[in-house]
Structure formats: structure tokens, C-alpha cells
Amino acid sequence: MSTTAAPTRLHAARAGVQKFGTFLSGMIMPNIGAFIAWGLITALFIKTGWLPVPALGGFGNDASGAPNIGLVGPMITYLLPLLIAYTGGKAVYDVRGGVVGAIATMGVIIGAGIPMFIGAMIMGPLGGWTMKKIDAIWDGKIRPGFEMLVNNFSAGIWGAVLALFGFYAISPVVQGISTFASSVVQFMVNAGILPLTSIFIEPAKVLFLNNAVNHGVLTPLGIQQAASQGKSILFLLEANPGPGLGVLLAYMFFGKGAAKASAPGAAIIQFIGGIHEIYFPYILMRPLLILATIGGGMTGIATLAITHSGLVAPSAPGSIIAVLAQTSRDSYVGVILSVILACTVSFLIASIILRASRNREEGDLAAATSHMEEMKGKKSMASTLLRGAGGVATATEIKNIVFACDAGMGSSAMGASVLRNKIRAAGHKEVTVTNQSIANLTDTYDMVVVHQDLALRAEQKTPSAQIVTVDNFMGSPKYDEIVDLLNEQAATEPYPFEGVVGKTEPASDAEAAAAHVTVPHVHAETKNVLRPQSVILSGSASDMAGAIDEAGRLLKAAGAVDDAYVAAMHERETSVSTFMGNGLAIPHGTNEAKPHIMASAVTFVRYTEPIDWQGQSVKFVVGIAGKDKEHLGILAKIAKVFGDREQVARLEAAQTVDEVLEIFGKVNA
Template structure:
């Protein structure tokens, strides 16, 4: 358990660092392109345009990181103070202060957040703007002085040690050994802490001095993963073999490395393949002098090509590094697959391996924030979340968005970083390793875990549940009626049938059916239905507000274009007798993103309404009947549709 907590803590730290860098990656790419093009050794040397290089790397990039880090703690106000604090470390050092920005930006945001919490509710009316502006300015100024005098010089020394260490590794030929740490860390989602906390700051400093850095390629090289996937294409079995070609294309050209992680977890011996592949690639890059002038994000061959220095030797070195890594990884992976256990690998096998690695029981199909069966109703948004919100979550969202569109469902599918999941998220989809962090962020959301982006039955299972959601609720009403009113579905002619029909006519009368209605919103429609119940003598006036309150608690939209507004449990005392009102709304009215064309206002007392409610539920479970009722031209015609289906 302690090991798992440590891993989650490292993941959180890496995610925090990447949350400062990744939103600004376009600025890093812009700086890299300007550097590669216009410096004296660039592709299009231009002395005037090259003047932008130093100010961008010295001021723009660290300030963006500092602002973003502060914003993570206290929104725009935290970002401003974080940027001010970052200015001190920039001026107090002679090197690009990325590490300093990652320290002072969040620290500035944290300080102003705590200050605002301390004075909350203590500022006299009319002085809020004065206090807010001067507090941010004063605290930001003090922090910038602190960072100038202490933090900047300390980070300068620490960065010097790191650079010296990397130079020593390169000089002694030991840099390839870093793959022993980096490749497994990628599969365990620990790479962001290494990449953004150590490698990127040093790499940017090297790129400023020499025009490129090999460190940009240590983690982003797609070769090791490509080799594993190609080996599965030829020597894998079952689902793994069938899905590997598509995964290889996505990983190599799309740069989404996460897609090959389950293939390694199916056979942990493949860690050896990616480690040896990574080491071979790094050795080749060191030997040929490879490197990039900016981060390759995502880590695809296309991104690597775009940020490779524009001369032939650099292209040859970088492509060779990727190719050698892929070949070595492929050869080792093929050997492991051919000599290993000859059972058919599938996603279930991978999940079992993942469960063993996690050290606790795990469900492959789904990991929920709450008990099974508590998926929210009236879902209008699905959120994919990953470490930084740019790679795997974007791909997963794209795949599910297509399925949602094909299913004809009006549901938004978006992606974000785990740290940015909104508090009101309904359904959150993550990779299994990241689910604990997502659950900690939004514990009340419905969580789904996936372990393979190309072959995820979780997508189809989720869509099936969403499609059946409204119909299931209608059938629950039917089942409730069958339990409480014996004989709902038994329609044999009995002596009391005339009395039953008379009772039904009392519950649903023609004058309580309102055709061709239009409403601006659902509240207006619910109030109309409630007033009709009051006018018909079914309920007291206070019942109307209870209908509004009930819908606010949980939407009364049932699916299939039907809503059944009714009162709360406490409002039962306001029901005089059971009855219904029916609103036909051909153009529909919005119920939290869903269109309701038929609204049944319900008042129930002593279970006397359940039989006709069952008839309504049975009728409305078929869209064909819905269309007939929406097109009915008289109240009697609409009521007959319900009665025919019931009988």
C-alpha cells in the first residue's frame, strides 16, 4: 500500500509539473522554430529576427510557466502574483530560469490564496478593489525580491549541478543507462516528474547554448514502443495481434505512447525490450550527435521531424536513433513473444497483470467512484482525463465521440488534465493507473477505467447503458406498478371492469390533456402541468413548488422524449387524490439538454394511480407510440393510444 501511495504521489507531482508546461508548449515550439530558422547557424539566418530568441527563452517562457503555476493555485490572481515572483528569479540568474519559475509561480499563487482566505469577510464594503490590488502588488513585490536574492542563485547552482551531471553521463558514455529508469517510468505514468522536473529545464538551457539537446529525445523517442507493437503484429495472438497494427500507427504518427502500455503489461518481460531499445536509441543519438531544438510534443515522428535542427546530419542522427530503438525493441520483443507462454493474450490478461502490479483488487471493465448501478441519469457530458490532458485523453475522446455520434446521442465528449476535471463532472474516463487520482479529484463522479484505447468494450458498454437509461426508468415504473397493483398486465374480462374504466377516466380526463403547447423552458412547463393538477382538484397549490423542487433534485426527464414531473416525498400531504395531466409539445421543451415532447404531470395517492401510470410507461417505452401521441389531434385520440397499449 505504501508503494502504491508513493507512486500516486510521484504521479501527482509529475502531473503538477506538466500542468505548468503543457498548456504553454506552443510557445516553446514557437521559440524553437525561430531559433532553428534565424540564428546564424539556422536554416534562414536573419540577424534582426534572431534578436527574439534570447528574450523569449529568458523572459517569455519562464513567465508563462510562472503565471500558469500560480493560476493552478488561485486562478488569474494567483497567476499574476506567480508571474511577479518569477521575475525575481529571472533577473537574479544568467540562465533561463525554468526550474525557478516552477517553484516561484506556484508559491506565489499559494501565498496570495492563503492571504485571501485570511482576510475573507474582513474587508469593509467599498475597499475590496483597493485591498485586492495592493495586496497582490505588495506580496508579489516581496516574493520577487526574495526570489532575486535567494531562490534564483540557489536554483542557478542546482541547475549547474544537473547540467554537469548530464555532461558527465554524455562524456563517459553512460547516458543510455537513463533508459533503465525512463522506459519503465513511462508505463507507470511517472515520466512527467522526470521529464518536466529534470530533463526539460536542462534541455532548454543546452538548446539555448548549442542549438539542440539530446535530452528532448530521451522520453519522446517512439522507437521502443513501436518495436513492441510491431512484434505483436507478427508474433502476438488474439485481440493483441489484431489491434497492434492500428496501435502502431497511432503511437508512431500520433505520438500517443500510452497506447502500447497494456501490451507490455500483458508480458512484463517486455520491459526488457523497451529498456534495451531505449538504450540503443540513446547510444545512437550520442554517437551521431542527435537532438532537438524544442520539446517534441506529442512524441511522434512528425513532431520530432518538425523540431529537428534543419541540417542533414541532424535528421540522419534523429531518424537513426528512432530506427535503431525500434529494431532492437522489435527483435527482443519477438524473442520474448515466441519463447514465452503460448496462451492467447487479451485485455483480460493485461488487466490481471496490472492488478498484480498495483497490489490490490481491480476491476478491468470499470472502476467507479460509487457502487455499481449509480450512473447518473440525464448525462450530457463525458470527460476523458489523462496526466496532462493532451495525449491519451484526446485520442480516447476522439474515439468515443465518433461512437456517440454514430449512436445518434446528444452527449458532449471532451478531454482534460486530471487536475482540471470540473467539480460537476458526471462521467470521467481514465486509464486504470490514473483512476485513483481522478477519483480523488471528483469522488462523486461516475468513473470508468480503460486499459486499451483500440479495443475497449467499456465504450460500448457505457453507450449501451446510456441509451437504455431512459427506457430502464420507464420499465422500473412498470415493475413497481406490477408489484403494488396485481393484475396490471392481466387483461381478462372481469365483472368489475366497468368500475376500473370509470376510475381510469377519473384519473385522466380529456379536459386535462393539453395539445400543441409551447413553453420557453422546463420550469414554465412544469408549472403549467401543476396548475392544471390544482384546477382539476388533484392537489393543493403548494404542490406546484414541490414539483419544481423535485426536478431540481433529480431530473424528471425519463427518456424517449418523455418527462413525468411530480412532487417530493414531503409533498404527499398536498395530494388530494390521484390524477394526471398531459402536455403535448410538438416542438419540445429543453430538460437539461434533452427534449421532452410529452409531459405527464403526476399526483399519486395511496397507489391508486399506479395502474394507469403503468399503462403510460408501457406506451412510452416504444418510440412509435410517442410519435403517435405527439401527432394526435384530439385529447381522446391521445388517451386511446394509452388505453390501447394498456389493454
């Protein structure tokens, strides 16, 4: 009990911190535009700015001799805290909560001598929450015609009470906390230990705990520091893009597989787009790489401290463009140097770690992305942006899905059947799932599901479609992601999908296969596709090439193909593996080999000892030759069988050919 309770409590604690951080972020992030506007005005028009303007920068006197107020002071003193407070109150109790929260925040603003961002993050939600509780007291008890009077006066009276409470009670406390926190930061800077914060910040980023620190403490303190000193180092403690870029560059040079292939695109998105989340899965694949980002972060902070550099406002997102736009006029050298050095140190450490572990099995980038989403508690942008790894996300409506492979008759038909069954089981009857060869693809599909080695060819054929790559046709987790996406799509539809009227009759054999509608002439031909003599319960091959030959001999014996087709079955494996998952491989010819098919046939061979199929373990080999879609019915049944572990176990235990045929749905009946 104790061994499971501790992780559960830890997970709950982390989820609680994430939730708190998300709430704080929800008050800051919607108002980042206002922070940027204030930062630009400050950088341009203050006395030491690029274009000093007394009336805008708030220095000097006007024509009457009175001091200029300017934009800088009122924006940071009133506008920004009130925006934060309104956003926080609105998140709790809609517009009414936002208004009361803003009124309450005026009390802490007037009562403090420093910008009250922390006070606003307290009073805004507090105002919304307390107003919500008060309204609940007389909900449904107000006489008709008096609702507006009660609502307006209750909000006004309670807002005034909270403003006084903020002025006398909250303002001194928050001011003391802010002063203490600022003193701690200044002490760390003077003592040269501020870089040590990376030991906590960098792991917190990967665990999605950074919002509580960054938006709850660093941003408010940074703004106060920038208001008094013109800039702050605190804005770059978390937002420096250098450490993450270093890790991605290391993967570009020393990574393997999907991680290496996707790293260049991820680096551009992270460094230019500012989406730091994109590199988190790469660290989760090799957790030791967190040392690289810690080292890079410490180097960047040390550089900023030594050069006395900083930003004038928050950099959000953490793009190099946003960082440079918010850099103080006297800090460009220090800021740029901090990014370069942080990237360099991170790259060197990550390179050593990756090179030292090159002989180990490469982690699964897609699995790491899913693990990251589990920690985050919701879908991640990385799922969309790591498209090279097959992430499933799209902004367009999905109605027409095609499963594509080289020939369009084996792998794609099996994969399409598995995906179609999942989509139908989820209730999305209006979504069609067909299969097609890549050579025959047209840019008319909403989504294309394809083996990862064929993704580039599919993209060239269907530039408008969402490409989803898989490496396991039978049990890919991407199928569940597609279903989740369709569920989300259905939830946002103005009318339920169940109200959509589809075709009453399929227009073609392909549509009939997609809709699982039985067409009489297809059924008549399909019943003889898998014959008893084409089922072998104990294969004689010991390797992949031998297994392909054995399947080819059975297809020839059935009068379905010639020697050229068997040769094309071997050629097919050199381009894309026909391993399907769950111990199944379905060797078949290339698209060019279709003229060598005389009739449709399917063969089944079971092996006592697993066969190494390009690194995958295979116990069942299903040979396929399909003519005019006649093989789709049996393929659909095979896909259904191998998608069920109990049925696979029955196949392993089958003692007779009739048992195998019965498992596949009595296809000879």
C-alpha cells in the same frame, strides 16, 4: 498486516509521484505551443539556422551599430519562464495567483545568468499559494468599497516581496541546482552512460511516473542546453517513438487475438499521432516486454550521443512529425537513425519474447487498459484509441443505444436487458436501450454494442455511431464503462437529465421491451413462452453440438420451429458464439432462419458436467425462438437472473421445474 501495508504505501507513494508529475506537466504542457514557436524561430533565424536573419536571430548589429536583440533570447529568457510561472500560479489560485507568480518569477529571471525554468516552476505555484493564504486572512473583513484597493495593493506588494525573495534567495539556489544537474548530464554523456537512463525512463512511462522526470527536469535542462549549444539530446530521452513502435510491430507479426488485430492502428496513432500511452496496455499484458523498450531506448540514446545529435526544442507529443520539426539542422541523420535503430532493437527483443510465449494464454487487452487507467488514476486516451479492443469513449451525446447481434432476438436481447438495467439503476431514464439484428441496423444510433466478431459489420451499417465490442454478454465490464460515460455526460449537461420528459407510451413492441413497459397482448402471449415441459434439469448432451440439438428438439416439441431452424442454430455458432457469460449459452437461429419460426418459445436445460462452448464453460443452455418480439419479456427476466450470482446459485441448486420457473419470475403465473 505488514504484507498489505507495504503495497498500500507503495501505491500511495506512486500516486504521490504521479500527482506531482501531473502538476509539473500542467505547467509545461499548456505552453508547449510557445516552446515550439521558440524552437522554430531558433532553427530558422539564428546564425547557423536555415534562414539566418540577424534582427530575428539575435546576432550581428543593427543600423546604429547596436547589437541585435532578436526574438530568440528574450523568448527563452523572459516569455517562456513567465508563461510557466503564470500557468503554475493560476492552477493554484486562478488568475490572481498566476499574476503574482509571474511577478515573483521576474526576481529569479533577473538574478540568474541562465534561463530560469526550474525557478519559474517553483515561484509560480509559490506565488499563487501564498497569495491565496494571505487573502484568506482578511476574507470577509474588508469594508464595502475598498475591495479593489485592498486586492490590487496586496497583490502588488506581495508580488514585489516575492520578486526580491526570488532575486536574493531562490535564484542562487536554483542556479546552483541547474548547474549541478547539467554537469551530471554532461558527465553521463562524456562517460557514455547516458543510455542507462532508459532503465528508469521506460518503466516510468508505463507507470505514468515520467512527467515528474521529463517535465520537471529533462525539459528545463534541455532548454538551457539548447540555448547555449543550439540543441539538446535530453529532449529525446523520453519522446523517441522508436521503442514503442517496435513493440507494436512485434504484436502485429507475433501477437494473438485483439492485441494482434489492434496493433496496426495503435502503431499509426503512436508513431504519427505521438500518443505513446497507446502501447502501454500491450506491455502490461506481457510485462517482460519492458525489456524491449529499455533496449530500444538505450539504443536510441546511444545513437544520439555518438552522432552528437539533438532537438532544438521539446517534442510534444512524441510524434515523428514533431520530432523531425524540432530536429537541429545538423542532426537529421542522427535523429532519424536513432528512431530507426531504437525501433529495430525493440522489435527484435519483443519478437523473441512474444514467440517464446505464444503457447501461453493471451492476456486481455481491455483488462490491461483498465489496469493502466487504475495506475494513471483517471481515464486514458488509450480507452478511446484502442477502439478495436472495444474501448468506451465518445465525444457525442449518448441518448439511443442499440445492442446488435446476428439475428437480433437472442444474444442482443439478453445483453440489452442487462445493460438497460444497469443504466436505469444509475438513474439515466432518458437513455433508451434496444436490440436489433445487424442486417436491420440503420445509422440512427448514438452507440452500438456488439460482439467483437461482428464489429466490422456493425461499423459498416452505423458509421456515425460509437461502436463498443464485448465478448461476454452477461457480465462484460464494458457495461460499467458505458454507465460511467453516461455519468460523465450527465455531469456536463447544462440541465439535469431528470428534467427531460420522455414518451408516456411506447410507440411499438420494441420500444415497450426497451422501456420495460408491459403491453397487454405481449403479456398474454409471453406467459406460455417457457413451459414446464421445456425445462430439463439434467441434460444428456456432452458437447456443444449435442446441447444445441437438445435445445432444438425442445423447441420443436413446443411447436415453435422446424428442422431448418435447428440447423440454423448450428450455423449461428460458426459465425459468433452465443456464450453469454456466467455459465450461460443461448443458442438460436440466424436472421435468415426467422421464417422457420412458427411460434415463440424458450427452453431451459441444466447440465451436471460443464460443456465446452468454444473454450468457455457452460452449465445452462437456453434455446430461443422469437416471433414478433413475444420472447422479450422472458429474456429480460433470464438476463436479470444470470446477472445475479445468487440467483445463478439457486438455479444450480433447484430440485424441481417449478423452482426454476419461480426463479424466472413465475412466468407461467
